[in-house]
Amino acid sequence: MNIxxxxxxxxxxxxxxxxxxxxxxxxxxxxxxxLEASNGxxxxxxxxxxxxxxxxxxxxVTKEGKAVIDSRLFGEIIKKLPESFxxxxxxxxxxxxxxxxxxxxxxxxxxxxxxxxxxSVEENEYYEIExxxxxxxxxxxxxxxxxxxxxxxxxxxxxxxxxxxMSLVAIDGYxxxxxxxxxxxxxxxxxxxxxxxxxxxxxRILSLDDKVFKMALTSKHALFLVDDTKIITxxxxxxxLNYKQIIPSEYxxxxxxxxxxxxxxxxRASLLAKEGKNNLVKFLIKDNVLVITSNSEIxxxxxxxxxxxxxEDLEIAxxxxxxxxxxxxxxxxxxxxxxxxxxxxxxxxxxxxxDYIYLLLPVRxx
Amino acid sequence: MNIxxxxxxxxxxxxxxxxxxxxxxxxxxxxxxxLEASNGxxxxxxxxxxxxxxxxxxxxVTKEGKAVIDSRLFGEIIKKLPESFxxxxxxxxxxxxxxxxxxxxxxxxxxxxxxxxxxSVEENEYYEIExxxxxxxxxxxxxxxxxxxxxxxxxxxxxxxxxxxMSLVAIDGYxxxxxxxxxxxxxxxxxxxxxxxxxxxxxRILSLDDKVFKMALTSKHALFLVDDTKIITxxxxxxxLNYKQIIPSEYxxxxxxxxxxxxxxxxRASLLAKEGKNNLVKFLIKDNVLVITSNSEIxxxxxxxxxxxxxEDLEIAxxxxxxxxxxxxxxxxxxxxxxxxxxxxxxxxxxxxxDYIYLLLPVRxx
Numbered sequence: 001m002n003i004x005x006x007x008x009x010x011x012x013x014x015x016x017x018x019x020x021x022x023x024x025x026x027x028x029x030x031x032x033x034x035l036e037a038s039n040g041x042x043x044x045x046x047x048x049x050x051x052x053x054x055x056x057x058x059x060x061v062t063k064e065g066k067a068v069i070d071s072r073l074f075g076e077i078i079k080k081l082p083e084s085f086x087x088x089x090x091x092x093x094x095x096x097x098x099x100x101x102x103x104x105x106x107x108x109x110x111x112x113x114x115x116x117x118x119x120s121v122e123e124n125e126y127y128e129i130e131x132x133x134x135x136x137x138x139x140x141x142x143x144x145x146x147x148x149x150x151x152x153x154x155x156x157x158x159x160x161x162x163x164x165x166m167s168l169v170a171i172d173g174y175x176x177x178x179x180x181x182x183x184x185x186x187x188x189x190x191x192x193x194x195x196x197x198x199x200x201x202x203x204r205i206l207s208l209d210d211k212v213f214k215m216a217l218t219s220k221h222a223l224f225l226v227d228d229t230k231i232i233t234x235x236x237x238x239x240x241l242n243y244k245q246i247i248p249s250e251y252x253x254x255x256x257x258x259x260x261x262x263x264x265x266x267x268r269a270s271l272l273a274k275e276g277k278n279n280l281v282k283f284l285i286k287d288n289v290l291v292i293t294s295n296s297e298i299x300x301x302x303x304x305x306x307x308x309x310x311x312e313d314l315e316i317a318x319x320x321x322x323x324x325x326x327x328x329x330x331x332x333x334x335x336x337x338x339x340x341x342x343x344x345x346x347x348x349x350x351x352x353x354x355d356y357i358y359l360l361l362p363v364r365x366x
Numbered sequence: 367m368n369i370x371x372x373x374x375x376x377x378x379x380x381x382x383x384x385x386x387x388x389x390x391x392x393x394x395x396x397x398x399x400x401l402e403a404s405n406g407x408x409x410x411x412x413x414x415x416x417x418x419x420x421x422x423x424x425x426x427v428t429k430e431g432k433a434v435i436d437s438r439l440f441g442e443i444i445k446k447l448p449e450s451f452x453x454x455x456x457x458x459x460x461x462x463x464x465x466x467x468x469x470x471x472x473x474x475x476x477x478x479x480x481x482x483x484x485x486s487v488e489e490n491e492y493y494e495i496e497x498x499x500x501x502x503x504x505x506x507x508x509x510x511x512x513x514x515x516x517x518x519x520x521x522x523x524x525x526x527x528x529x530x531x532m533s534l535v536a537i538d539g540y541x542x543x544x545x546x547x548x549x550x551x552x553x554x555x556x557x558x559x560x561x562x563x564x565x566x567x568x569x570r571i572l573s574l575d576d577k578v579f580k581m582a583l584t585s586k587h588a589l590f591l592v593d594d595t596k597i598i599t600x601x602x603x604x605x606x607l608n609y610k611q612i613i614p615s616e617y618x619x620x621x622x623x624x625x626x627x628x629x630x631x632x633x634r635a636s637l638l639a640k641e642g643k644n645n646l647v648k649f650l651i652k653d654n655v656l657v658i659t660s661n662s663e664i665x666x667x668x669x670x671x672x673x674x675x676x677x678e679d680l681e682i683a684x685x686x687x688x689x690x691x692x693x694x695x696x697x698x699x700x701x702x703x704x705x706x707x708x709x710x711x712x713x714x715x716x717x718x719x720x721d722y723i724y725l726l727l728p729v730r731x732x
Contacts, residue, residue: 073637073664080634103634107665268446268469271439298439299473 001065001090003037005057007081007100010042013057014075016229017046019201020053021071029114032068033075035088036112037061045118046071051198052118055229065090066112077105118232121223123216127161128184131213131226135206137168138199140179140356143325145196146172156236157199158243159222161190168199169243175322176243176359190217193240198222198233205229247359248345251338253311255285256351259335262290263327265303269294270320272301280363281320285339286313294320316342317365326358367431367456369403371423373447373466376408379423380441382595383412385567386419387437395480398434399441401454402478403427411484412437417564418484421595431456432478443471484598487589489582493527494550497579497592501572503534503545504565506722509691510536510543511562522602523565524609525588527556534565535609541688542609542725556583559606564588564599571595613725614711617704619677621651622717625701628656629693631669635660636686638667646729647686651705652679660686682708683731692724 017033025031025048034045042059045052067090078086081100089097090109098105146154151173158169167180205226206213214225217235224231269281273294284291285307292303316339326348327335338347342365348358383399391397391414400411408425411418433456444452447466455463456475464471512520517539524535533546571592572579580591583601590597635647639660650657651673658669682705692714693701704713708731714724 070664076637077634080630080637082630102670103631104668105634105638105665106667264446264448265469268443268471271442271446272471298436299471301472302470304468 001035001037001067001088002063003042003059003061004085004087005042005059007078007083007086009057010086011075011078013042013044013055014071014078016055016205017044017053018071018075019204020046020048020051020231022048023072029068029110029116031071032110032115033071034066034068034112034115036066038064045115047116047118049116049234050195051201051231051233053201053229053231054118057228067094067096068110068112068115069096069107070110073107118230119221119234121216121218121221121232123218123223125187126214126216126225127166127187128212128214129166129181130184130210131206132208132210133181134213135203135208137166137179137181138203138206140329140331141168141170141177142196142199142203143329144170144172144175144177144358148172153193153236153238153240156193156195158240159190159192159194159217161188163189169240170196171241171243171246174319174361175326176246176357177326178243178357180355184212191240192217192222193236193238194222195233195236198231202226202231205231246345247357248338248340248347250340251311251347252340253285253309253314253338255290255310255337255339256308256334257290257305257337259327259330259333261305262335263324265292265305266320266323266327269301269303270324272296272299273320278363279319279321280317280365281323282315282317282365284313284315285309314339314342315365316346317363318346318360319363322360326360330356330358367401367403367433367454368429369408369425369427370451370453371408371425373444373449373452375423376452377441377444379408379410379421380437380444382421382571383410383419384437384441385570386412386414386417386597388414389438395434395476395482397437398476398481399437400432400434400478400481402432404430411481413482413484415482415600416561417567417597417599419567419595419597420484423594433460433462434476434478434481435462435473436476439473485587485600487582487584487587487598489584489589491553492580492582492591493532493553494578494580495532495547496550496576497572498574498576499547500579500581501569501574503532503547504569504572506545506695506697507534507536507543508562508565508569509695510538510541510724512538514538519559519602519604519606522559522561524606525556525558525560525583527554529555535606536562537607537609537612540685540727541692542612542723543692544609544723546721550578557606558583558588559602559604560588561599561602564597568592568597571597612711613723614704614706614713616706617677617713618706619651619675619680619704621656621676621703621705622674622700623656623671623703625693625696625699627671628701629690631658631671632686632689632693635667635669636690638662638665639686644729645685645687646683646731647689648681648683648731650679650681651675680705680708681731682712683729684712684726685729688726692726696722696724 036043045054086100094109096109164183164186170177216223269292281294290305336349402409411420452466460475462475530549530552536543582589635658647660656671702715
């Protein structure tokens with residue numbers, strides 16, 4: 001292999017594939033980046049066997065070939081080289097020489113024959129989705145994924161497709177987050193569970209604009225095609241919770257409140273809640289005022305927030321961390337909260353649309 | 367005590383005095399901020415018995431008094447309150463009420479009678495120094511302070527005053543840093559050792575402009591007066607190393623080099639040096655080229671930097687971390703390096719002036 005390429009572009013591409021490389025892997029070859037040069041292109045791959053990222057860039061190929069180089073060291077070297085052209089050469093003894101202006105590095109490469117191939121997900125039909133739409137869906141649900149390794153399925157999100165509508169659903173046993181969006185085409189319904197780690201990486205490479213990317217789903221894998229980059233992930237196996245059953249269809253009281261005012265009051269109240277280590281904040285909903293209180297040995301706090309109330313009074317308590325996480329990512333100025341009793345879930349919704357739904361279990365109080 | 371003050375100003379002032387409060391103290395009262403309201407002013411103090419910070423702000427005092435409140439909690443509460451007016455009230459049972467708009471916190475205060483007084487450093491005469499001058503002196507030497515707790519004196523810096531000249535000197539056994547500056551007046555010579563932690567805090571409150579601040583030195587303490595803020599610190603006791611003896615007066619070769627080019631080459635070479643865990647980079651100085659090399663099991667690197675050389679050739683090795691730390695804070699475009707042999711110290715200087723001197727011991731190589 002012998003190539004010449006731009007330092008800046010190579011450094012960007014290394015950053016992309018490094019996201020799929022785990023430093024904790026027990027297979028040393030997976031700590032490497034796979035490079036393959038042919039037809040004026042350099043292909044880069046990172047792979048941790050659950051998720052693989054493949055990307056491509058233009059380069060001058062004097063001699064075609066393949067190499068696997070330690071990802072961390074390769075990334076650091078390329079990042080520190082001057083913004084110029086870099087030559088990368090592999091000799092027959094698997095020694096790599098990286099040259100750039102007055103710098104020359106010689107490194108041992110790993111055996112590229114040992115590198116595991118990415119699973120092939122060759123689909124003829126792709127879902128077409130606007131990048132910003134899917135990015136928002138991930139951002140507004142991914143925080144509610146479970147971190148509990150004994151429930152592997154809840155460490156992913158359900159992606160449900162019905163005609164040209166899709167939803168992402170995350171549940172961790174205490175709360176549920178749903179966010180919906182549109183697909184640009186309609187190629188059939190589907191229901192898969194995508195690992196949270198993959199969704200975080202997809203979020204990272206998606207842009208904020210309305211450019212369209214492609215997605216394919218097989219029974220075992222999902223494929224995301226964004227510009228020159230391909231993310232392939234294993235799907236999580238098993239039956240996801242029937243989330244629709246959990247969402248109450250009726251309520252006894254409905255509160256309309258300014259999102260930021262509520263967030264700031266809960267954040268302040270949680271300063272004392274934290275001292276008590278249980279994160280507990282109490283709500284007293286009455287007469288168009290929401291009173292938030294919290295107590296610990298060191299003191300107590302009383303916060304008042306103006307609301308519009310429909311229905312009865314209620315006293316209910318929450319883990320403040322869960323409320324804060326939801327209120328921080330909700331983008332609408334006002335939200336609606338629906339309550340039934342102080343032991344049944346609270347629903348948080350957009351005032352006008354149903355594009356997101358959050359459900360939160362209360363903490364039982366005496 | 368009963369006061370009303372601005373949220374923003376109080377939050378700023380808390381930030382300043384918190385720097386003197388250690389969360390690791392064994393005296394619970396020292397985890398608090400001392401507040402004293404009188405004559406339209408609020409005084410705030412933080413103190414860890416080595417260093418104390420006192421600052422003042424305007425406020426409306428309805429009732430004079432003193433209180434000590436848990437620093438972390440008080441700081442977090444004030445920071446999270448809206449940008450408005452805050453009322454702070456202490457009752458006879460030592461309960462503090464903090465009110466602001468729709469928020470009310472009740473906290474237990476600590477006994478203000480228990481709070482240790484700051485040592486009084488009342489001097490009639492003060493050294494007058496431009497803030498930016500002393501700030502630069504600290505910034506360009508403080509990295510060379512020893513972190514070795516068995517050598518407490520080297521965890522501080524020597525401040526030496528001769529007429530209207532002053533120098534800060536840091537030594538850690540492998541390197542030495544000296545930076546000099548002017549005093550605006552001349553009130554007598556002095557030689558004290560100031561703890562590194564204090565210098566870091568003084569650096570933080572000094573601005574980048576040429577405003578003058580005041581400094582007083584007694585046999586046990588130093589006092590820094592910057593605007594409304596007073597930093598009082600214990601001095602370190604003992605005889606500081608006679609650093610002038612260590613600095614060689616002659617050299618066999620002198621190298622003039624661009625600071626950034628040298629820094630970047632050493633940073634790249636150190637990527638492989640780090641792999642070998644000894645940080646070792648080798649210099650070969652010959653014919654107006656400085657060749658930097660480093661080896662480890664994983665590979666090797668060869669870097670070339672153009673220099674102007676006066677004198678003989680030399681092969682010498684350094685710990686790359688020490689070189690990188692010096693080159694990162696040197697502000698001049700070019701530096702001069704003076705060498706004698708490959709076992710004697712290297713001197714790094716400004717090309718034109720003698721306002722800074724760095725000395726670095728080489729690593730012995732075979």
